[in-house]
Amino acid sequence: MSRISFHQITQALGSLRRPGSARALLLTATVPLIVTVAGLSVLVAFEARRLSEREIAELETQLIEAKKRELKNYLALARTAIARDYNPALPDDAAAMERVKQTLAAMVYGSDGFIFVYDYSGTNLVAPRQTRLINRNWAGLRDVADTPVVDELIDLARAGGGYHSYLWTKPSTGETERMVSYVIGLQDWQWAVGTGIFIDDVLETVSAARAETEQRIRATFGWIAAITTGALWIVFLVGVIIVMRDRRRADRKLKALTLRIFDTQEEERGRVARELHDSISQMLVGVRYALELARRRLASGDARASDNLDRGIANLSAAITEVRRISRDLRPSVLDDLGIGPALQALCEEFEQRTGIHTEFETVVFSNRLAPEAKTAFYRIAQEALTNIERHADARAVKLSVFGHKEGATMRISDNGKGIDASGGRGAGSRGLGLRNMHERLERLDGRLTVTSTAEGTLIDATVPLTHLLPPDTLGGPRRAPNLPQSDSDRPVSEGTRR
């Protein structure tokens, strides 16, 4: 393979940009890819989020449960510590109450932990780290999120004990954070004894976990995007390469075709030149000799002059016949003068006479409806097909027909020979070339060639689209040549002519 030039690449890119097969190819490759990737991404993100959300919730529950167990432990300790004073005391034993208060007030832990006590009316009795609360009634206190705090704690205490979560000012920093409290009731004294613990660290851990998940999802998206872009580039590059290769192949084909056309043209010219020189020139020279001799004999009164004239006339007639033959071989005038029907009819008759193969021709009653280029294509295809049949098909009967229909015009050639596939060996090559010629002729006219070949024979359908039927308006109009291509010439026409 030769190297790929920049020019070729730009050409290939150009053809990708142009609407056509290259772009269609690229679209069919990329659109499903993009759709699939997008769909998968959304699904993956959704699932990942759901899973991690579940995990995070579990983590949160576990952490808070641990805190709650801790609280319960603290209170169990407290309960044990005051048991000595509380258990034997009477409901109005003020001294015992004072001792219990002191015991509880001493039980501080960590930087923020302490035991608090409210009586059931809402008055704070113990709050060693927030002493401003002490001896004031806090019934009806709500936190900044409007959650009842003290009332709820007292209710829980009345019921025996329980957890409550609310926003509370952190003694160590003075900031409002969420806390969880556990409270039990000293029913004899109508006291609610509890302790709380801030769970801001738990919440932080949870939100950090959440952020990490988000981060991971985003990273995954990044990877997906990168991989997709890579894939798209690969598709694009492959597309460019395919287009370039196709273009090269087409170029090569075109070059070969051009070469073949030149060769054929040269060969044809050589043949015509030879025929003109070998036959026509020689005949005309003969005529000239005869005429000159006749003139000399006339001048000298020789009666044989008329013999020479006769000879000259005979030679001229032969020359005319010869010109007619050469001209017909080059292009049958009947095709231009009378149309495809009579031309094919003549072709078939001549074929039958030459080969002895029974040949039928059928056409509709219209003439000269095909545009010149389509006529020529049909005629040449018929010639090629008949040549193939004569050389390779071993057929006994051939049927040729031309008919118009709603999609255009079709020429059908069928034979009862042995079919194309069966004819291997020497004949196959030239026959293949013939079929390619037919294809190419029709391709140029946006037409279609279908070849159906079985052991029972071959059927060739050559179709040209409606655009190659002459439009009917060339038929109309008064006093005008109805359907000749030349009828559009600008020669003067009589009045009343319409175009």
Added chain:
Amino acid sequence: MSPASPEPDKFAPGARHPGVAPQARPVRVMIVDDHPMVAEGIEAILESYDDISVIATLSSGQEAIDRVADLRPDVILMDLNMPGVNGLSATEMILETRSDTRILILSMHDTPEYISTALSHGARGYLLKDVPTEEIKSAIDQVMQGERYLCTGTRAAITPQTADGRVPLTNREQTILLQLALGKSNREVAEVLDISVRTVETHRKNIKAKLGISSTAGLTRYALEHGVLQGTGVRL
């Protein structure tokens, strides 16, 4: 050359056999050929006969159509292959107005398809250009006798038919079929084509006979199915 001369009336439509009195006046011959050398050659040859008068030598089919009413020829020697209106179309159109004109098609081609097509367009004979010159005179004589003339060697087996037995439509008949298929009445077709209603009727009858179709709707369908109406917007 004067169309006002009373003499040609003898040979006006209806006089079937003017050849019975060849001495009465020379046969009026018109030559239509776009090759001047051929036209001049034929004229020179014909002028050498006393009973033939070449009244005009024209170079196109259109000219022949335009001037035939004034010149009133008995015989027209018409070249088949001319630019513009070709010999076959010109023949048809001339015969529409002067049906008794005897038209001989001149041609270089000797294939049977040419001859049958010429006859189907109404020509009385088909004359190869490279026949011996006496043949031209005898062809004129023969068609003046009311007979067909087909050049030597190709007289055999000339039937203007397609292989399936149908007679092909002439150019003019195709034009008229198109007009009829478009839904035009005889009168409208006559107006468009600048011919008489009776001529249209004759053509219509011939078309129906040739196609084996009896109704106008049938004609339209036939035309549509065979791609004749392409581009006219007609749908069935």
